[in-house]
Amino acid sequence: MSDHASCLVAKLSNFAELTEDDQRLLARLEEDTRSYPANHTVFRGGEGVDNLYVVKRGWLFSSSALEDGRRQVMMIHNPGDIIGLPHLPFRRSLHDLSTSTPVELCPFPKDSLDTILSRSPRLTALLFAFSMVEQAVLFDRLQAIGRMRARERVCHLLLSLRSRLRLTNDVEKGFSMPLNQTVIGDALGLTNVSVSRVMTGLEQEGVLTRGSSWLWIHSPEELSQHVEFEERYAHLDTSWFPSETSAST
Numbered sequence: 001m002s003d004h005a006s007c008l009v010a011k012l013s014n015f016a017e018l019t020e021d022d023q024r025l026l027a028r029l030e031e032d033t034r035s036y037p038a039n040h041t042v043f044r045g046g047e048g049v050d051n052l053y054v055v056k057r058g059w060l061f062s063s064s065a066l067e068d069g070r071r072q073v074m075m076i077h078n079p080g081d082i083i084g085l086p087h088l089p090f091r092r093s094l095h096d097l098s099t100s101t102p103v104e105l106c107p108f109p110k111d112s113l114d115t116i117l118s119r120s121p122r123l124t125a126l127l128f129a130f131s132m133v134e135q136a137v138l139f140d141r142l143q144a145i146g147r148m149r150a151r152e153r154v155c156h157l158l159l160s161l162r163s164r165l166r167l168t169n170d171v172e173k174g175f176s177m178p179l180n181q182t183v184i185g186d187a188l189g190l191t192n193v194s195v196s197r198v199m200t201g202l203e204q205e206g207v208l209t210r211g212s213s214w215l216w217i218h219s220p221e222e223l224s225q226h227v228e229f230e231e232r233y234a235h236l237d238t239s240w241f242p243s244e245t246s247a248s249t
Contacts, residue, residue: 006030008054011080011167012126015236019244022123025116029082030054030106042097042105049093051107052084058103059178062095063186073187075138076161076179080168085131101178121242129236136232144227145189152227153188154198158208159229162217167233174209174216 008030009023018026033056036042042053045064060077074095077083087093088110117124137160144156158177165175181192181199188195202208207223209216217223224231 006054007056007080007168008082012130014167014233015130016122016126016238016241018123019120022120025120025123028115029108029112030056032107034105034107036099036103036105038099038101038103040099042099043093044096045093047093048091049084049087049110051109052082052087052113053097054106054108055079055081055083056104056106059100059176060097060103061100061179061183061187062097064095071186072189073183075134076183076187078161078164078168082127085127100180100183122244125241126238129238129241133232133236140230140232141187148227150188150190150194151198151201153190154184154195155202155207155223155227156229157184157188158215158217159220159224159227162220163231163233174211174214176213177210177215178213 006023006027008026009018012018012026029052036058042060055077057079060083061073062075062077062083063071063073065071083097083105084093116127141157141160144153148156161177162171162175165171169175181195184190185192185195190198199208199210203210206218208218223229
């Protein structure tokens with residue numbers, strides 16, 4: 001694919017072959033682009049939901065907050081993600097959406113999915129399946145929060161981020177890691193002090209190397225065994241997908 005190719009197409013192409021018509025349908029979701037600065041709230045929970053978003057560039061996260069200010073980060077979003085699928089059945093957003101870095105988002109109305117649903121059953125199945133993978137990843141993190149120690153939780157999250165980024169980037173020599181310790185802590189039910197202590201310990205042990213905004217896990221396969229990490233993105237069963245010939249003309 002070219003340098004200007006869609007991150008969404010690149011990500012979904014890892015799981016199933018996309019026809020030219022599929023790629024054109026996805027491209028329509030990225031016709032409009034809006035830029036937002038770092039540390040910006042795109043929308044808040046409870047606001048009306050008219051659009052979904054394709055992430056073109058940058059990192060964001062969805063979160064919810066208690067009245068006393070405590071926050072839970074639910075999802076972390078990277079280029080190629082579609083933000084808002086969990087909101088589809090509802091008229092109001094479930095979570096806040098905030099930026100960690102400068103971002104470019106491609107908003108599209110909910111009813112834009114109608115063309116995909118009617119013209120490409122296979123692409124519809126792919127979007128549905130990827131949404132279910134995201135749900136499984138969230139379940140894995142909930143298990144980590146409920147049953148693992150701080151060190152294991154942090155390692156599990158780092159492996160999950162690495163797994164996601166491999167869909168659209170070469171991460172063998174490290175990967176972008178712009179999340180601050182507070183966001184990581186809010187994703188794992190830890191304080192930023194605990195996250196800092198764990199990250200420093202992992203670096204001293206030679207498990208990882210950190211730069212100003214990147215991270216390199218030296219032995220991800222070995223680390224995966226220690227924290228029982230399951231590579232969800234590498235094992236998508238597409239045997240039940242409709243055939244291309246079943247699409248309506």
